[in-house]
Amino acid sequence: MQAEFLAEELAEVGRIFHFRDEKVQVFIDKHPDTLPLLRMTHTAITRHFSSHVRRIDLEAAGMWGDGTGNELFVLIRCDLEADAAVEMLDDFDHRWWSFASQLEDWPIYIEVEYAGV
Numbered sequence: 001m002q003a004e005f006l007a008e009e010l011a012e013v014g015r016i017f018h019f020r021d022e023k024v025q026v027f028i029d030k031h032p033d034t035l036p037l038l039r040m041t042h043t044a045i046t047r048h049f050s051s052h053v054r055r056i057d058l059e060a061a062g063m064w065g066d067g068t069g070n071e072l073f074v075l076i077r078c079d080l081e082a083d084a085a086v087e088m089l090d091d092f093d094h095r096w097w098s099f100a101s102q103l104e105d106w107p108i109y110i111e112v113e114y115a116g117v
Contacts, residue, residue: 013035059072078114
């Protein structure tokens with residue numbers, strides 16, 4: 001990928017997601033070709049979860065990640081109770097993510113978290 005394109009993609013991903021830890025950058029440095037997918041994923045999540053989304057985070061260490069920067073978690077912080085959030089995530093997976101994630105075998109996972117009202 002061209003350096004200018006990557007810089008633009010990284011700036012956009014940094015604008016639309018909240019990076020929870022520095023290992024997110026390690027993951028992106030290892031897998032820069034995931035940037036367009038991450039950008040599209042944000043759009044798809046926002047469309048699917050609608051007004052329930054409070055923020056979408058990326059994490060590669062901490063509670064979700066293995067701490068190495070080899071896995072990336074997209075965490076949908078929403079105002080839905082656990083059962084409703086998991087049901088909506090399952091629907092999102094069935095309608096979009098299961099297809100989009102087949103483009104490549106990247107270690108990217110999507111989860112939901114309760115963010116309160």
